[in-house]
Every structure is written in structure tokens, then in C-alpha cells.
Amino acid sequence: MRGYVIVMAVLLPAWATAGTVYYSITDLGALAGGTMTSASAISTNGLAAGSGDANSTISQPFLRSGSGILPVSPVSSPLAFGTGVNSAGSVVGYEFSVDFSTFRAFLNDASAKYLPLLAGGTNNAATGINDLGTVVGYSATGSASEMAFVYSGGVARQLGTLPGGTTSRANAVDNYGNIVGCSDTGSDAALHAFLHSGGIWTDLGVRSGYQWSEATAVSSNQVAGTLNDPFGGTTAFLWTAASGMTALGALVPGGNSQAFGVNAAGDVVGSSDGAAFLFHDAQMIDLATRVLSSRGWQLSEAVAINNLGQIAGTGTHNGQAHAFLLSPTALHRSRPRQRKSER
């Protein structure tokens, strides 16, 4: 038991075992010549990626590391979006051709390159990358407008669909190679959230009262996503193999929510009726109430959270849409428990 406690203490960040967590906020600013940025992803070591306008570009991917926010070159386009980043600083996304007729997945790991299309397709988009360099996304094929793909070792291969399905989209991959997204099925026309793990497809289903579901994030078999009802309403969910799908509710009664990120502790981030939320300890928290100094900020969405508890998101700061990074602070932490040996 003692060994177990020590292992847990090593694996979990200090804030996770403490009381109420507060965050310091970092404005990721704008690219040179631009005014706005939005975040899409955060890596295990706190690198953030997203997109923003810049000199002579409508939208350009960015990477935020310790040295600040830097533009990431797509292959050739003035309209490109960064969607994923790993701990090595490799950024993936998609970019539109100059004539706006096609879009292509790109990977920038020191140099920018297009990812191969699936056979018969003319468009593809990358949506996530893990620390091993595995990229996921979706591509058109000769018969499907969207088909999930996984790219590794220079090869893109079709991931497939849930049984009976014809179309799928992969949204995220974790460091264990678990892939999540959505797929149609043979049983109905609606999209179902899926987990693809170890070559096995798991249909995460659609809860009663909802029409379709989509998984958007995965971390160590914790899956987050969104349930969509027939009336445009949305509810964030957390899925685990042990508990199945749990609807997370909303910040206001009867409101809507969407989940965009999850970490290994099962903390989920997203947006609820225009406000960024964190779901932690079975409670949905308005992140604006947990920022040490939020003056001038409106936090509209949190899009990713890593195992260090760092959160990337987008809000408005003094009227400008800017990406932000939230870092858990030691302040307001409850008094640490004494170890047995110290008592």
C-alpha cells in the first residue's frame, strides 16, 4: 500500500492531490501583423498550438513554446489551421489550396509536408498527433467524404469504421495509440463516438434522448466528447471502460456543453454556453472563477488539458480573441498531508 501511495504521488501533479486549484493565465498574444489567435491543442510538456491571423495570411498555425508564440509554416497556403502538437513541437493541421478548392493535412516537424491522401480522395485533414509522431485525421476516399486515417512512419492507412459503417472521422490519439472520433454504424444513420484501441473498435454509443455522439479527446482510456440531441442541444460526456458514458451537465441548468479535452486523471475541459469549463471531482467548474487574475478576460472555451493540469483555450482579452494557457499554481493549495513517516 505504501508503495502504491508513493507511485501515485509521483504520477499525479501536486495540484491534483490538493484542494481547490487556481490558475495563472498567460495570454498567448498574436502573430506578427495579426490580431487574434485561437488554441487547439496542448502537448504533454505544455507546448500549445493553434491558429491566428498574421501578415498576409488569413489564418496561420502557431506553436507556443517557452520562447513565445511562433508561426508554423504550412506547406504553401495563406489559410491553414493548426490542430495538434506533441512534446517535440511537431504541429499538424490542415491547409487550403490557394484557390480554396481543396484542403490537405500537413505535418510540420522541422519542415512542412503534406500527409498522403487515402486512395481516391482529394482532401484530408490532420486532427491530432502524439509523442511518438503518430498522426490521426480524416481523408476523403473514392467512396466516402470522410474516412479516419492514421499516419505513422511515412504511411497513411485507413482506420476504417465501426461495424457496418461507411464514414468516420478520427479526432485524437494519445501516447498509447488509442484513437477516438466518430463513425456511422450499420444500425442507424447517426454518428457514434468510438474508441479504437489495440485494433479493437468500441462503439461508445449514444445515450437515450440524444441523436449522435462524437469523441474529441482521449488520454489513457479516458474519453471525452459531446452528445448531440435532435434539437441542437449538446452535452459534454466522459467515457471510461469501467463507468461507461457519463453526461457532465452544463454550467447553467438546462444549458449546453461540449468537451474538447481530457487528461489521464479524467479531468475534462470544454465550453458551456460560451464559457470555458473544467470538469473535476464530479463537478463542472467555470474556469473564469479559478483564474488568479482574469481582469479583461472572457474565457470562452478550454480546448485541451494535459497531465500536468495545464489548459489551453481561447477567450477575449480586452476585446481581442486570444489563445490562453492556464497553469495550476501552488497558491490556495490546501495544507499538504503529512506522510506517515513524518507524523
Add this chain to the structure above:
Amino acid sequence: MKYTRRQVFQRLAAAAAASATSRGAYPATIYSMPGLYPGRVIGVKHADSSIAGTYQTLPIQTMMQRGMMELTGAPNHGMAWSKLFSRNDVVGIKVNPNGISSIVSSKAAIDGITQGLLLAGVAPGNIVICDRNRVQLNGIASLLPKWVRQAAASWDWSDDQTEIAGYNPNHEPGVSGYNPRYYVDCPGYLLPWQSPSNPSHTRSYVANFVTQVTKIISLSVLKDHQTAGVTLGLKNLCQGCMNNVNRAHPATNTNYLQWYVPTVVSQPIIRNKVVLSIIDGIHGLWNAGPHGLQDFVWDHHTMYFGTDVVAADRIAWKAIDAQRLLAGLPSEESSGADPYDAWTIRQPQHITQAGLMGLGKFRDEDIGYRLVTLA
């Protein structure tokens, strides 16, 4: 009190509208008609937006960006779109590709909308270009990004528009039909051969593409219409999203559009999903609509933006009337048949009626219209 024949007819038609019922709930949101900015209409004029009848990409891009920024008060283009759309949305763009090529909008305008949605975080696969008829969508294929999804309810126009699966005699692909769960039942408006006891005749069903998106943008064109008077945002949403609509103007001397259009658009699944209306008035058509003749197309060089579809329609209606008066024609409301238009009654009052039904602002004193001139 003695009524004229027209007055009697008008009262009967209004009574029929009052008896209309709808099926299919869809809850209202803060974006639902009249939307985030009731009564606010922005016009953006750029003299170089069309040169010698040819749309000019760069000025139109600028107009699109400025229009959305002025409408929303956002400091830049991307933020403007983010006021109305977010990454979880599936957005239908209801175009109006009916008529000669100079009055079906431009590639630059359509690209401006799709790029704005992408900047707001909407995934490429969650943007859908929609129209009732596949043939008409095919007619503007060169204007649409090749990657964008398209959705149509029927193959083409037909006299009998009552098929739930959508009129599609040769089983062509790309036709998704109508949804039996969502309809408006108007037994008072029927074609001569239709029966008041046949639900498929008395009902107009909503296109499946409407039920499959979370938000709708109307991209209409500044056009005259021989029965509706003008075909702008409301008409685009009504006749372009339902089946069995030709019964609303069953004969050249019989016209129910004043009531039918707002009755249809007030269906919860339409009024609560429509969040933005853009009227492309770079080219306008002041007579012989909706199909048009080039002789009646003028360079208006203006695009209109509003979340309030009714208010935007009202401003655009006045622009068409002004052009008609310049040409020596009567206003739409007082106009009847002429060598190019067969109907004796035109009903641009569908805009007024929509306002009276709470869909938006229709009185000039309630509309805050601002024209921004770029060049």
C-alpha cells in the same frame, strides 16, 4: 361595409394562414430569429465589386469581412464569425441559385462565408451548401469549393412537389428528400387538383438538410419576384427549404405568399436555426424575377448583412423599389402583371407580415440601417 373581390380574397387567405398548424419542435436560442442584433442591418458598398458585369474577388472579400465586423462589432473578421458560430456547429448555407448567371451570387461571397466559418472553428466537413433542387445546385457548381458538402431535397422543380423522398424521377444521386417529422399544415392553400383530406397535399415538409444542421445562413440575392414581389432572405428560406410550395401561388390571379412565407419561416426548426442573413446586392434584378433577364440587372455594388432576416429584407426591398421607380415602374407592392411577369398580385408584404409575426423588425423606425462605403 362592402369589400372588393381582392379584399375578400385577402381575408380568406389570412384566415387560412391563421388555421395553419406545425409539427416538430425545436427550441429557441439566443441566435434564433431575429437573432443577436434585432433591427440592425449593415450595407457595404464597393464600386469595384463588379466591373463590366464581372464579380471582383478582392473587393467582395473585403466587403464580406467588413460587413460581418460592422454587424457584430468585432474588431476583426475571425472574431465576427465567432460571435455567431463555434467549433461544434454544423452550418447550412442556403443559397439561391435560381436564375441567370449574373444573379446567383458569386464565388467570392460563398468563399467569404465558408472561410469565416472555418475561422470560427467549424470543421470543413460540417459546412453544407443547401438548396431545394439538385439541378440548381449543379448549376452553380463552379462557384462552390470542391471540398464542401452539398445537400438538396429534390432533383428539380415539378408541378407535383408532394413526394416526401423528393421529386427524383431518375433516381439521381445527391437528393436527400424531406423529413416527415417536421411540417406545416396549411389546408387553406391548395392547388386545384389537391385534396384538403390528403395530408401530403395540405402539408409542406421541411427538407432533411434543415434537420441535419445546427445553424443556417441565408445567402440570397437582391431580386424582384413576380409573385413574392421580392425574393430575399425570407423567400429564400421558405421556398428553398420546404416541399409543396407552388400551392402558395396557384394561379396568376391567386397568391398566398404574404401569409405562406412567414407561416413557413416561423416553424421552430427554421426560425430557431437561422442566425444570419446575407443579401448579395452587388448585382440586383429589378424586374422579370426570379429567373431574370440581363436587361433588368443593375450594378448595385452593395451587400447587406443582418441577423434579423426581416429587417435586412425590408432594406433590400426598398433598394429594389427605388430602382423600379428610376425605371418608371410602380413599386413592387402596387405592381401587377406586365410583359415579363404574369402574376397580377405581388406580395412583398410577406416581409411586413413576418415582422407582425415576431420574426424581426419591419418598421423603418425600428431598423438601424447603416451603409458603409468602401470605394
